[in-house]
Amino acid sequence: MLLTKHENQTFANQTVYISGHAFIRCTFVACTLVLRETVYHLEDCTFDRCNWHVDCVLLWGSPESVRELKGVVNLLEQGLQQMQEQQAREGGGSSGGAEGQGNGGPGTPFA
Secondary structure, eight states: OOOOEEEEEEESSEEEETTEEEEESSSEOOOEOOOOOSOOEEEEEESSSSSSEOOOOOOTTTTHHHHHHHHHHHHHHHHHHHHHHHHTTTTOOOOOOOOTTOOOOOSSOOO
Protein backbone atom coordinates (compact mmCIF):
# COMPACT_ATOMS: atom_id res chain seq x y z
CA MET A 1 0.00 0.00 0.00
CA LEU A 2 1.31 3.42 -0.92
CA LEU A 3 1.26 6.03 1.83
CA THR A 4 0.79 9.76 1.34
CA LYS A 5 3.98 11.37 2.66
CA HIS A 6 4.02 14.48 4.86
CA GLU A 7 7.42 15.79 5.90
CA ASN A 8 8.33 18.70 8.20
CA GLN A 9 4.74 19.95 8.34
CA THR A 10 2.84 21.47 11.25
CA PHE A 11 -0.79 20.55 11.85
CA ALA A 12 -2.71 22.73 14.30
CA ASN A 13 -6.30 22.64 15.59
CA GLN A 14 -7.53 20.12 13.06
CA THR A 15 -8.59 16.53 12.64
CA VAL A 16 -5.81 14.50 11.03
CA TYR A 17 -6.34 10.99 9.68
CA ILE A 18 -3.14 9.10 10.43
CA SER A 19 -4.07 5.90 8.60
CA GLY A 20 -2.84 5.68 5.03
CA HIS A 21 -0.23 8.39 5.61
CA ALA A 22 3.44 8.67 6.50
CA PHE A 23 4.37 11.56 8.80
CA ILE A 24 8.07 12.34 9.10
CA ARG A 25 9.30 15.05 11.50
CA CYS A 26 5.84 16.59 11.66
CA THR A 27 4.37 18.59 14.53
CA PHE A 28 0.80 18.19 15.76
CA VAL A 29 -0.66 20.88 18.02
CA ALA A 30 -4.12 20.54 19.61
CA CYS A 31 -5.23 18.08 16.94
CA THR A 32 -7.56 15.12 16.97
CA LEU A 33 -5.62 12.21 15.48
CA VAL A 34 -7.74 9.48 13.92
CA LEU A 35 -6.15 6.05 13.65
CA ARG A 36 -8.06 3.33 11.84
CA GLU A 37 -7.23 -0.18 10.75
CA THR A 38 -4.77 0.40 7.96
CA VAL A 39 -1.08 1.02 7.48
CA TYR A 40 0.52 4.24 8.76
CA HIS A 41 3.98 5.53 9.64
CA LEU A 42 5.05 8.09 12.27
CA GLU A 43 8.71 9.05 12.49
CA ASP A 44 10.28 11.72 14.72
CA CYS A 45 6.97 13.55 15.16
CA THR A 46 5.96 15.75 18.10
CA PHE A 47 2.53 15.98 19.69
CA ASP A 48 1.23 18.78 21.88
CA ARG A 49 -2.22 18.52 23.50
CA CYS A 50 -3.55 16.06 20.92
CA ASN A 51 -6.47 13.69 21.39
CA TRP A 52 -6.35 10.26 19.82
CA HIS A 53 -9.35 8.51 18.27
CA VAL A 54 -8.37 4.86 17.80
CA ASP A 55 -10.79 2.70 15.85
CA CYS A 56 -9.69 -0.91 15.56
CA VAL A 57 -10.97 -4.46 15.73
CA LEU A 58 -9.04 -6.79 18.01
CA LEU A 59 -9.33 -10.26 16.58
CA TRP A 60 -9.42 -13.12 19.04
CA GLY A 61 -6.14 -15.01 19.00
CA SER A 62 -4.41 -12.48 16.77
CA PRO A 63 -0.99 -11.48 18.10
CA GLU A 64 -0.80 -8.78 15.40
CA SER A 65 -3.94 -7.05 16.73
CA VAL A 66 -2.60 -7.00 20.27
CA ARG A 67 0.85 -5.85 19.11
CA GLU A 68 -0.63 -2.92 17.17
CA LEU A 69 -2.75 -1.78 20.12
CA LYS A 70 0.23 -2.08 22.48
CA GLY A 71 2.23 0.10 20.10
CA VAL A 72 -0.34 2.89 20.32
CA VAL A 73 -0.53 2.59 24.12
CA ASN A 74 3.29 2.76 24.29
CA LEU A 75 3.20 6.01 22.31
CA LEU A 76 0.71 7.50 24.75
CA GLU A 77 2.70 6.36 27.79
CA GLN A 78 5.93 7.82 26.39
CA GLY A 79 4.21 11.15 25.81
CA LEU A 80 2.77 11.20 29.31
CA GLN A 81 6.15 10.39 30.87
CA GLN A 82 7.94 13.08 28.89
CA MET A 83 5.24 15.65 29.74
CA GLN A 84 5.55 14.83 33.45
CA GLU A 85 9.35 15.13 33.30
CA GLN A 86 9.08 18.49 31.56
CA GLN A 87 6.61 19.76 34.16
CA ALA A 88 8.93 18.62 36.97
CA ARG A 89 11.83 20.54 35.39
CA GLU A 90 9.62 23.63 35.06
CA GLY A 91 8.50 23.44 38.68
CA GLY A 92 5.20 21.58 38.44
CA GLY A 93 1.85 22.25 36.86
CA SER A 94 -1.28 20.31 36.16
CA SER A 95 -1.31 17.07 34.23
CA GLY A 96 -2.72 17.07 30.75
CA GLY A 97 -3.64 14.38 28.25
CA ALA A 98 -1.22 11.77 27.03
CA GLU A 99 0.37 12.10 23.64
CA GLY A 100 2.86 9.89 21.91
CA GLN A 101 5.33 9.73 19.10
CA GLY A 102 5.67 7.15 16.36
CA ASN A 103 8.60 4.80 16.01
CA GLY A 104 8.46 3.95 19.72
CA GLY A 105 12.08 4.96 20.05
CA PRO A 106 13.72 6.64 23.00
CA GLY A 107 14.27 10.38 23.14
CA THR A 108 10.92 11.25 21.65
CA PRO A 109 10.41 15.03 21.52
CA PHE A 110 7.18 16.56 22.75
CA ALA A 111 6.26 20.21 22.75
